Amino acid sequence: MIDFLIIGGGIAGLSVGARLSERGQVTVLEGEEALGYHASGRSAAMFAPAYGPPAVIALNFASAAHFETNDYLSPRGWVLIGGKDQHDVFHRDADQLGGRQISFDAAQSLIPILNPETVGFAAHSDSEQDIDTDRMMQDFARTIRGNGGSVLTRQSVTAIRKHRHWIVEATESFEARHIVNAAGAWVDEIAAMAGIAPIGIQPRRRSMARIPAPGGHDLRAWPMMLGAGESWYAKPDAGKLLVSPADADPTAAHDAFADDMVLAEGLARYEAMVTEPVTRVETNWAGLRSFAPDGSLVLGPDPTDPTFIWSAGQGGYGFQTAPAASQLVADLTVGNQSSLDTATIASLRPDRLHR
Known part of the structure; x- marks a missing residue:
């Protein structure tokens, strides 16, 4: 028994x-x-x-x-990134997440590919860690x-x-x-x-793409990138970069896969904030996050x-x-x-x- x-x-x-x-x-x-x-x-x-x-x-x-x-954690941190037209949503997110607003130069020192033509705001926290x-x-x-x-x-x-x-x-x-x-x-x-x-x-789909290291950079010390308004995020992973449109589309329970259009829109939102274009997606997938x-x-x-x-x-x-x-x-x-x-x-x- x-x-x-x-x-x-x-x-x-x-x-x-x-x-x-x-x-x-x-x-x-x-x-x-x-x-x-x-x-x-x-x-x-x-x-x-x-x-x-x-x-x-x-x-x-x-x-x-x-x-x-159990020593499951390793340093990562994050940088919240807002476009020049995202003043309100950026400051709302920064307040909710507890990040400290930093200059563009400080943000670019952490993430060299940030685009000065499009990035208007940045905030940083170093307390979050990888599991x-x-x-x-x-x-x-x-x-x-x-x-x-x-x-x-x-x-x-x-x-x-x-x-x-x-x-x-x-x-x-x-x-x-x-x-x-x-x-x-x-x-x-x-x-x-x-x-x-x-x-x-309610299961909700979350899509992800793995792309090569942008510009051949060493990503090991890069923080996670968060798009203001939870519109995208990107996270270093084993020398590559994971990029997500931060989608949360309701769906039925199933073996989930990424929606190509949703993924493309998320990658475009990420691309708009950086200087290195996405030239290749190595693989993509989706998972289901389940909410009461x-x-x-x-x-x-x-x-x-x-x-x-x-x-x-x-x-x-x-x-x-x-x-x-x-x-x-x-x-x-x-x-x-x-x-x-x-x-x-x-x-x-x-x-x-x-x-």
Whole structure:
């Protein structure tokens, strides 16, 4: 008998599985051939503690010690870039993000390809950091296995029923005392199979292109670039540059791919702010970021059946909240006292969506 059956092998499922593996037998089911195949494997993955709604920010700061202890972070920072006609939106974003306005020359010293003819405003922060997402997922999986649990791929769930305990049909049949629904864009489908009311998750597409290093520059020390109005962003990655139109188009749960027109528009917005044209896109892809109706995470037992547990609605905050979010799910599941304040917990529990 499995104590905790986790459906979903992304960062949400692996982190919760690692926490719960200290309290019972854990099995993680991932439908794809590899862990983190969908949203987790397609994330820009920055640790930005002040980014997100209040409950997310609380989770970010509560996760900081885990990142530091495990040495998952490396310096990156960001520069917010506004065009000469973007005064209002630039200053709004700079205030919200907590950046310090800097001169064009200072910004160009950080990012040599910025275009003086088009860039009107810049702000900088050096507090945001890259997350080593692959090592983070593998460490959580290693913890599960080290505590006697299993992490299984190619296990797409096809049916769920309850007869005293949960019976989950995938490539194999599994019997479990608890289900943790960490299926990303598919969480409402999993809930429906189990006879649990959906929470109204909305998947939203985020597209990405990888281009060669602009002008042959060494990008290792470059900060992330953010277009004012969240109109595009670009981030160094393994000697290349990732560029996104920062799209958030509602869509159905599926194996997402980039929309060519949306990607082209985003690349054009990036190109307008730099001196190096995009001459080649090496590859492109898209991921699904999944949002609850109020934009915050959904964590903990379902109010109608406490043996069905949600770890959902991570949106664009999955990695940076994972250490604290997974600990909260485990605490709520086994009845431990959480270190988070009661208002934050209430704003994250699934109960709030069924009032």
